Amino acid sequence: MKKTVLITGGAGFIGSHTADALNRQGYKIRILDNLTPPTHQKPQWPAYVLGRGFELIKGDVCDRRILAKALHGVDFVFHFAAYQDQRQDFSRFFKVNTLSSALLYELIAENKFPIQKIILASTQFVYGDGKYSCPHSKKEFFPELRTLKALKIGDWSIKCPHGSPAKFIPFKEDQKLTPTNSYGLSKQALENLGLRFGKTYGIPTTVLRYSIVQGPRQSPHNLYSGAMRIFASQSLAGVPITVYEDGQETRDFINIEDVVRANLLTLKNPKTNFETFNVGGGRSYRVIDFAKLVKKISRSPSSLLIGAFRRTDTRHAVSNISKIKKLGWSPRRNTEYSIKTYFEWFTKGGFNKKLHAKDLVKLQEGIHI
Numbered sequence: 001m002k003k004t005v006l007i008t009g010g011a012g013f014i015g016s017h018t019a020d021a022l023n024r025q026g027y028k029i030r031i032l033d034n035l036t037p038p039t040h041q042k043p044q045w046p047a048y049v050l051g052r053g054f055e056l057i058k059g060d061v062c063d064r065r066i067l068a069k070a071l072h073g074v075d076f077v078f079h080f081a082a083y084q085d086q087r088q089d090f091s092r093f094f095k096v097n098t099l100s101s102a103l104l105y106e107l108i109a110e111n112k113f114p115i116q117k118i119i120l121a122s123t124q125f126v127y128g129d130g131k132y133s134c135p136h137s138k139k140e141f142f143p144e145l146r147t148l149k150a151l152k153i154g155d156w157s158i159k160c161p162h163g164s165p166a167k168f169i170p171f172k173e174d175q176k177l178t179p180t181n182s183y184g185l186s187k188q189a190l191e192n193l194g195l196r197f198g199k200t201y202g203i204p205t206t207v208l209r210y211s212i213v214q215g216p217r218q219s220p221h222n223l224y225s226g227a228m229r230i231f232a233s234q235s236l237a238g239v240p241i242t243v244y245e246d247g248q249e250t251r252d253f254i255n256i257e258d259v260v261r262a263n264l265l266t267l268k269n270p271k272t273n274f275e276t277f278n279v280g281g282g283r284s285y286r287v288i289d290f291a292k293l294v295k296k297i298s299r300s301p302s303s304l305l306i307g308a309f310r311r312t313d314t315r316h317a318v319s320n321i322s323k324i325k326k327l328g329w330s331p332r333r334n335t336e337y338s339i340k341t342y343f344e345w346f347t348k349g350g351f352n353k354k355l356h357a358k359d360l361v362k363l364q365e366g367i368h369i
């Protein structure tokens with residue numbers, strides 16, 4: 001008999017691509033999604049989940065009755081529904097991301113639903129600014145958030161206690177977590193409760209900490225969609241591309257196809273049970289180089305505008321992916337491919353035909369520092 005997979009947030013970017021891949025492999029797909037802004041501008045199912053034989057449940061993952069109904073008869077759960085942003089409505093992050101996860105385990109334990117595995121979507125943001133080492137003393141430390149005073153004078157780099165620039169160490173799964181924003185904090189709580197309740201109640205659980213995921217269907221209305229959304233909309237609108245700080249900050253980007261392969265591997269491989277994995281691109285990009293690449297591929301006349309900043313941005317965010325690589329997974333798609341496929345989809349109006357790049361540029365103004 002076909003196994004059924006519940007995908008919360010399955011009408012979104014990662015969830016819908018994962019649904020397609022699982023569907024191709026013969027799984028039955030059930031999606032629970034409340035089709036909420038900013039990802040969805042209208043409370044309607046996007047075309048890419050229609051006509052594929054998916055069972056679609058419109059509802060809130062924090063609603064006990066709806067979630068219990070969605071869990072009935074399910075074998076596996078991907079928990080993707082989330083609130084992801086840079087705004088100051090702190091409590092909403094914990095409601096959508098953390099409460100929903102606690103409710104998931106509560107209902108499974110209460111109703112003895114025979115769930116074989118839960119895969120929880122987490123993020124690089126749980127690492128915050130991460131770990132640094134001092135070149136001379138070799139001492140490692142976890143820096144505090146940079147001060148507003150330092151950022152205002154363009155003092156971007158993270159310093160050792162005696163003042164010289166410190167060296168960033170790519171995030172490893174077993175390092176101390178020091179999230180700096182509500183999103184990261186809410187996902188840290190999700191990880192803790194998922195792994196704890198999973199062990200206590202015998203529900204195999206895996207945490208996947210994605211780096212910045214890129215590809216078609218990523219809602220351009222979602223501020224969280226990051227540099228790709230911002231640079232792409234600015235390139236298309238022909239306005240300056242805003243590169244934060246001095247552009248020397250680094251990130252790692254991963255293509256959606258690689259993320260989907262990691263998701264499927266996690267579902268099938270029992271070695272992933274009760275483990276946490278970074279799922280990243282395996283390559284560090286300076287943001288300024290990424291902006292130049294977007295500009296080149298889109299053939300945009302836009303100039304680069306450097307020097308603005310956001311208060312809680314991390315200076316460097318790059319994941320070490322050696323742990324998941326040991327299971328035979330590694331990224332196959334490069335950043336050029338991600339940019340090209342995103343632009344193809346974006347310019348065809350994949351998200352909303354009436355969408356104009358200039359409107360998206362305006363969205364950027366909603367970000368606080």
Ligand SMILES: NC(=O)c1ccc[n+]([C@@H]2O[C@H](COP(=O)([O-])OP(=O)(O)OC[C@H]3O[C@@H](n4cnc5c(N)ncnc54)[C@H](O)[C@@H]3O)[C@@H](O)[C@H]2O)c1
Pocket residue numbers: 008009010011012013014015032033034035036037039040059060061062079080081082083084096121122123124209210211212213214218219222
């Ligand atoms: N995209 C990335 O770069 C990235 C990086 C790291 C982690 N993640 C995590 O991966 C997961 C999927 O991200 P995504 O990029 O596909 O996001 P997305 O916004 O495209 O999809 C999320 C979906 O969840 C739904 N949703 C939100 N709140 C809900 C609620 N209360 N009840 C039911 N549905 C709700 C939305 O309507 C949306 O369809 C999230 O948990 C996110 O935190 C994403």
